[in-house]
Amino acid sequence: MKKCLKCGIRTNIYIPQHRLALCPEHYINWFEARTQRTIEEFKMFQKTDRILVAVSGGKDSLSLWNVLVKLGYEADGLHINLGISEYSEISEIKTRNFAQRIGRKLHIVDLGRDFGRTIPQIKENERRPPCSFCGTLKRYYMNLYAREYGYNVLATAHNLDDEVSVLMLNTLSWNIEYLSRQFPVLPEENGFARKVKPFCKMSEKEAAMYAVLAQIDYIEDECPFAEGSTTLHYKKLISQLEEKSPGTKLRFYSEFLSKMYPVIKDRRPKTSINRCKSCGEPTQSEICMICRMRNNLLYGKLQTSTDKADNP
């Protein structure tokens, strides 16, 4: 058994990539301070900003909300009930309970009520994989709520493992356009709020350990539609690399940001943003993706083109 670096107490908590042993109390401090350093490193936001955190009810998003509030930021929550039977019901309950515990405002979108269709219902009518149109809907409501309620920053709880698997995917095909967008802060532009990822340097394991130690009651199940996704396959491979030499994940991501991102960031294509002719939301096309999804649902047409740049 190792000893906590801060207080010397015997502890089981060890973070191999940082060669760091910490007791529960000092682990919580370390995790929160590291989030604060990440926020500062990338100039994500300040105490005067109004932050809307996307909270699914899982370990990452509830931990992020908890850390931001503990660090003294003005952070409210937005939960989207996707209508995926029991999974969504439990997610909403856990999120509501947590909002009450920390005493912060929680906005709730209910897809079935507010969009008129749940994810399983939309799935019947869509060619795209669920994660794709579900992402479009989430981004749409996040932007909408930020504007309606005056939040200038949208925070998501993407962790290091999420970022690394997307980075690996984009690197394997050298998709320079996507790589040039992979930064943990995307500035406010074209009617879209600023987007930040304060957990981008915290691994999935680190975030899970924080959630457990901070006694956060989160939903443990993964979304049933996420199974078998390519991202999960990459996560497994990257875990093998990490096991062989701890720190590989963090180095791959951090060195990308410090060495490669500066070289390619200006290669991000300038996109011209219009207003959707139907709803007025920003879009690259004449009609935004959300209105197209609505039309598909109304008229039963299948989605034929994917408009990846909508609501980036």
Place this chain on the structure above:
Amino acid sequence: MKKCLKCGIRTNIYIPQHRLALCPEHYINWFEARTQRTIEEFKMFQKTDRILVAVSGGKDSLSLWNVLVKLGYEADGLHINLGISEYSEISEIKTRNFAQRIGRKLHIVDLGRDFGRTIPQIKENERRPPCSFCGTLKRYYMNLYAREYGYNVLATAHNLDDEVSVLMLNTLSWNIEYLSRQFPVLPEENGFARKVKPFCKMSEKEAAMYAVLAQIDYIEDECPFAEGSTTLHYKKLISQLEEKSPGTKLRFYSEFLSKMYPVIKDRRPKTSINRCKSCGEPTQSEICMICRMRNNLLYGKLQTSTDKADNP
């Protein structure tokens, strides 16, 4: 059993990443034509060039020599006997026999005789891993023989798997300097001959199949010092990716060359090349790596610094 795309004969030979079934005869044709296309794509050399092929006696290098001669190029061989007991003895015999079969000139360096020490003997005195100083010696003798015997092109049989594992290694740490050198043609400069890799787009399996079908008698053992190398670990991981989605390796490498390499190639640092004060060979330092290795052997000193840019 599939049918040959060219002649319809039933065949076991199938290349998943190209979705291509071929009979033995048409496989040989396809492999040679694909090498020719690679040579042209990267403007590696022409029929008027004098090419020196580095031949170890393994499947890749003997296949490359065979293909180049069959394609009508002026290609002679250079074999370096590393003095690694039976492995080196068999390698030299297979290489000599093959040179006789194709009727081309073969130069032989015997490290024990020409450098004064074999690889196992040098290993006793060196801190660097064997693959590192062995590479330095190979590059030194290749450049020396090219100049002495008037070859203007040095060809090595690095295959797609070799290139991809190095690319992965350099990408995981985003080593822009190394990435900016990873191109299958390095032009003649600073007293070093032009270097080319005509098999850069052929996988290890494809090259092995060619060797077998072209009835090339090669040494099957790997160098005993190569075991457990990082490159082998990456090769395994990349094979998993390839198995999951055939074509990943080739796409990763080809798209790097077409999309990322143009962005970073000008970031290759300009190095000032001196002449070694001891032997006159080109070097970045005052004394070249080879003379330093010689001095270490003479005076029993341990190598302390690695001069990676010597004989690139």
